[in-house]
Amino acid sequence: MSDSKDSLLGNEDPIDPPPAYDPPKPTRGALPRPPPLGLPVLNALRNKRVILASQSPRRRQIISFLGLPNIEIIPSNAEENLPKTLTPFEYVLGTATKKAQAVYEQEISNETAGEPALILAADTVVVNIEAGTILEKPRSEAHHVSMLRALRDARDHKVFTALVAMAPLASARQPGYAMESVVEETNVRFDGEVTDELILAYVRTREGADKAGGYGLQGLGSILVEKIDGTADNVIGMPLKATLKLIETVMARADDEDRLPDDPIFEEDEDEDAF
Template identity: 80%
Template sequence: MSDSKTHLLGNEDPIDPPPAYDSTTGKPMRGLLPRPPPLSLPYLNDLRTKRVILASQSPRRRQIMSYLGLPNLEIIPSNAEEDLPKSLGPFEYVLATATKKAQAVYAQEADNEERGEPALILAADTIVVDLQAGAILEKPRSEAHHLAMLRGLRDAGTHKVFTALVAMAPLASARVPGYAIETVVEETDVRFDPEVSDELITAYVRTREGADKAGGYGLQGLGSILVEKIDGSYDNVIGMPLKATLKLIEKVLAKADDEGSLPDDMVGSEGEDDM
């Protein structure tokens, strides 16, 4: 694993990568919000002395996770291929993709002799679904694709944003399979303003703000000018619903602390009750 794939957040500020379709041009941009004091919760206090991994290179997810005040948070993007068939349907597709990311990083880091076993691995995947076209939208591939994507979302009216979260933690008992896993999928409805002009869409696309985002826009930035309203979690559209993340972390850590307290069928299974 190269240093470029691993980052310790600590007290450092997350830095946005260049907004480009090939992710190789331009200069980094800082997009910071004021950071609140850390939440004093028992399970977060315990994690602050342990190794925690966010299996994502998304600067938005890094920023949202930084609010939890985890000084040993590492950024280790998954190298798993995101090649699952979209015929799975949006719910199944986004959950399976996030699960694949988490499991790939767990397999890579569980026996890390230098840093030790992580106490928590958190992975996420976000997709936008054009209900009119019945299509799963991820990041735009080119400017032309980006323009077509945003025009399609405007003409469709309401679209859906799904974010799947997957948390993995090693079992205290070390019983098979060795880890606890919990999942949740959040869903938000987003409606574009039907009066948004082609001229405005073109101007927005040329800012490149949405070039590295599922659906091609950033609700937390200039992309808000395209949106009329949302129904559901705002930060779910950004890519990391914080309230759901907190609940998921607490649940998987409780399940991982299984020294004689849980039957075998309660560990190593995905959180069906959360979906």
């Protein structure tokens, strides 16, 4: 019997060894990045078109951790005009769904670039529980200051991020695509001792000007926050664990050539196209 490590592990063919536990030498001006996950679904997508229907640099950075080299950034042109009378769950999911569908319809027949293998869209909103209002991006400096003061005075608020994934069905059966979605929720508590002076100074950095709720947890905005209950990357705008699970689910549904038409996998949710 061979006493080689490959034989002991039951590997017939040699494989690349995993990275060493010795910390890599940092590259000047850049933080070290983890090696790509060797999951089958990610390996299959690495040579295909994957579209992120968002221009958010935070979402682009977070999804880059999955090691997909062909991610294209194609922001949706869908209007984000759903009524604020919807529940936060309905509002954020409806908006993300509209984004995904708009980019899918635009790119599915792209003769130059080819059919996309996966489209991901996301939307994030902050909800002031005390006032019962859905907050998106601040419209002006005065609005920005008012928004952060209200969050401080209320202390607790919620952040909802909806993720929607679409992939063409291998069989091309109607409706032609698989679509899956998930909504993540995180509770955030602001520090009640944050002063108006600090809020104004933060607003004038403009870090939070393009962010729902007007602050960035991953940056200077963390000085406004006392604690969170839930995932931090959900507050930033793209929960990575939920994203990976969503990709695995939608790609499994899209690979439908060997399934019967009456397979439960084809049963669409009743409200999937409600938005």
